[in-house]
Amino acid sequence: MQANPTRGFLWSDVETRTLLNIWGEQDIQTALDGNFRNSFVYRDVARRLGAMGFERTPEQCRVRIKSLKRQYLLAKEGNLRNNGQYHKICKFYDIMEGILSNRPVLDPQEFIDGGAGGEEAVDGLEEDGEDAHDAYSESTGECPYPAETEVKLEYPTIPIPVPVKVTVGNSSTSVRPHNSCQSGSSLPARPPKRPRKRRANFPMEKLMEQFLEQSTQAEDSFYRMEEQRLQAEDRRRAAEHTRELQMLQMLGQMFSSISSTGPSSAATPSKTSPAAHAPSLSSVSPSCTRGQSSHVKRSSPQTDCLTQQNQLFDSVPQGLVLERFYSLGATSHRGMEDDFISQVKRTVPSLTSKKHKGQDGRIGIIGGCQDYTGAPYFAAISALKVGADLSHVFCTKDAATVIKSYSPELIVHPVLDSPNAVEEIEKWLPRLHGLVVGPGLGREDLLLKTAKEVIEKSKTRDIPIVIDADGLWLVTQQPSVIQGYQKGILTPNYMEFTRLYEALYHEPMDSSDHQRSVMQLSVAMGNLTLVLKGEQDLITDGSKVISCSVEGSGRRCGGQGDLLSGSMGVLAHWAYSASAAGTVKSVNPSMVAAFGACSLTRQCNRQAFQKHGRSTTTTDMIQEIGSAFKKLFES
Numbered sequence: 001m002q003a004n005p006t007r008g009f010l011w012s013d014v015e016t017r018t019l020l021n022i023w024g025e026q027d028i029q030t031a032l033d034g035n036f037r038n039s040f041v042y043r044d045v046a047r048r049l050g051a052m053g054f055e056r057t058p059e060q061c062r063v064r065i066k067s068l069k070r071q072y073l074l075a076k077e078g079n080l081r082n083n084g085q086y087h088k089i090c091k092f093y094d095i096m097e098g099i100l101s102n103r104p105v106l107d108p109q110e111f112i113d114g115g116a117g118g119e120e121a122v123d124g125l126e127e128d129g130e131d132a133h134d135a136y137s138e139s140t141g142e143c144p145y146p147a148e149t150e151v152k153l154e155y156p157t158i159p160i161p162v163p164v165k166v167t168v169g170n171s172s173t174s175v176r177p178h179n180s181c182q183s184g185s186s187l188p189a190r191p192p193k194r195p196r197k198r199r200a201n202f203p204m205e206k207l208m209e210q211f212l213e214q215s216t217q218a219e220d221s222f223y224r225m226e227e228q229r230l231q232a233e234d235r236r237r238a239a240e241h242t243r244e245l246q247m248l249q250m251l252g253q254m255f256s257s258i259s260s261t262g263p264s265s266a267a268t269p270s271k272t273s274p275a276a277h278a279p280s281l282s283s284v285s286p287s288c289t290r291g292q293s294s295h296v297k298r299s300s301p302q303t304d305c306l307t308q309q310n311q312l313f314d315s316v317p318q319g320l321v322l323e324r325f326y327s328l329g330a331t332s333h334r335g336m337e338d339d340f341i342s343q344v345k346r347t348v349p350s351l352t353s354k355k356h357k358g359q360d361g362r363i364g365i366i367g368g369c370q371d372y373t374g375a376p377y378f379a380a381i382s383a384l385k386v387g388a389d390l391s392h393v394f395c396t397k398d399a400a401t402v403i404k405s406y407s408p409e410l411i412v413h414p415v416l417d418s419p420n421a422v423e424e425i426e427k428w429l430p431r432l433h434g435l436v437v438g439p440g441l442g443r444e445d446l447l448l449k450t451a452k453e454v455i456e457k458s459k460t461r462d463i464p465i466v467i468d469a470d471g472l473w474l475v476t477q478q479p480s481v482i483q484g485y486q487k488g489i490l491t492p493n494y495m496e497f498t499r500l501y502e503a504l505y506h507e508p509m510d511s512s513d514h515q516r517s518v519m520q521l522s523v524a525m526g527n528l529t530l531v532l533k534g535e536q537d538l539i540t541d542g543s544k545v546i547s548c549s550v551e552g553s554g555r556r557c558g559g560q561g562d563l564l565s566g567s568m569g570v571l572a573h574w575a576y577s578a579s580a581a582g583t584v585k586s587v588n589p590s591m592v593a594a595f596g597a598c599s600l601t602r603q604c605n606r607q608a609f610q611k612h613g614r615s616t617t618t619t620d621m622i623q624e625i626g627s628a629f630k631k632l633f634e635s
């Protein structure tokens, strides 16, 4: 698809988030700060965006980033943070803050004046003073704003309801609504340049709020329309993609039936060619998880995916499938797994006699009700076995005695269904390093409400939060409870994933392309780290997908997900501590923790299965945590 140069301002939220993701990546930021020509950097940004399915020119990316920076600075400068107004001005404030707070201080004037500075210059497109003004208008569809207000926002060329009237001293200035501004040849004459000192007398903040509110409304309605259009386009593309795959599969079947009737059928000739250059098929499965087979009649669930995958790889020219896979920016080869394992190793705290109890982690589990007592126990004991010093369970009254009876190691609080549950749990939050919400929580409104409030309070304390099981049910009802919280990790199984996807996108996910779906969902959740559990665990933070395919076994007993979430709670605490201490760099700590916990769970499964075979239970797996951990992360 060709990038459309006339669509400069038409950026959907998802597209913008994806752009910010890419732009915020360490290597891009370093390149922008360093000696590279920015034109090269934005070319790379555009290429990566293209790989995610959004075709944009480098210039469009650059202008969009510049505009976002401007909005961010206006919001920041406008001192609107306290009353929460800043989000109206800059929807992506939190993401920008996350990225820009790690960068050298920005000069707000640089963006307000529209002058080119550092990162802004691009070969042949340098912006400077007034020229920058025009270049900006043309490529974004935004109109120049009277110079004395110094407000430049990105918004589409649709009517803004009421022109804002502004009084400066004795003179009154009518701020022209945006639709008066046409792109290209019909651009109005540029307003006369005013001396800068007049700006000081202007009632800037009030005007800015008023104007921005109106333009944001107009922008919102425009984006809604645009979103609908993009969704329709996505549906069309998905249908096309499915048709393509079906045709290729039919072709493959035709070829194999021809060759199997031929004289050399015993050598399965249809397979020889693709298999010869198939790069580690076991770790490259763009579409298969256990869940997908629920749509397919299956005789042997454990081999189902492999069979489907092999059929596809056998019948379809390899390049087609792999190209699509890699074009999504996904990496899943062995080297990537090794990299992540060594990152996890770096986060593991050393065991020294200088430490006191609690320093290696105090983890809280929110869950446990009359029906489910096993799940919170599994999660809490796994946290301890991985290496946390203390593990707390906050459960209902009737679950508490049962959970206590499983293990004297756990600290059990029977508070979840008490009238002042939130206050009771909040008392403990200052002492907790990680929270796991959901194992055995149940779906009663009252308990979900308590869980929601505890999540809100934990966010203000910057505690890493893993959400699993019924906690994901809550997120499906109210995604905003965790949306955009960078220390949040969601761990859905296939069922939980589809529910969440449909809640956010209002349409079924593309079950032929899980890589893309996890990425989309993560972006829609504000770049939350997401683990789609299955034959391979797919882990993403919206910028890339890594897959964990450490060998497990075919045994799928209930509770493995609880082992995963409990251990992830500890590893998340360790990863964020290591990141703060500079021990791990240039990598999202949540991704490291997620990868570590997935590898560990699978390794436990494998070891337990070697001993117990079909009778393996989660308790057997928990007994393997010590040796599995040592094998993976301490060898």
Ligand SMILES: NC(=O)C1=CN([C@@H]2O[C@H](COP(=O)(O)OP(=O)(O)OC[C@H]3O[C@@H](n4cnc5c(N)ncnc54)[C@H](OP(=O)(O)O)[C@@H]3O)[C@@H](O)[C@H]2O)[C@@H](O)CC1
Residues within 6 Å of the ligand: 290, 291, 292, 294, 371, 372, 373, 374, 375, 376, 438, 439, 440, 441, 442, 469, 470, 493, 494, 495, 496, 534, 558, 559, 561, 562
């Ligand atoms: N010992 C205990 O106390 C334990 C308690 N637990 C606690 O139970 C609570 C509810 O959790 P949950 O597991 O029943 O709900 P959920 O995951 O929505 O499954 C519902 C249905 O979805 C399906 N399904 C599931 N996975 C799928 C897949 N990959 N691919 C395709 N389909 C899949 C499957 O449907 P089926 O195939 O049976 O028709 C399944 O029955 C929660 O609090 C949890 O923590 C557990 O931790 C276990 C140990």
Ligand SMILES: Nc1ncnc2c1ncn2[C@@H]1O[C@H](COP(=O)(O)OP(=O)(O)OP(=O)(O)O)[C@@H](O)[C@H]1O
Residues within 6 Å of the ligand: 290, 469, 492, 493, 494, 533, 534, 535, 536, 537, 552, 553, 556, 557, 558, 559, 560, 561, 562, 563, 564, 598, 601, 602
């Ligand atoms: N088909 C599979 N092959 C290998 N490992 C798997 C497979 N499915 C899941 N796993 C492993 O088991 C772990 C738990 O995933 P699972 O899908 O069982 O979660 P869950 O349904 O939430 O568990 P729970 O029973 O605790 O609710 C995952 O991290 C993954 O590593």
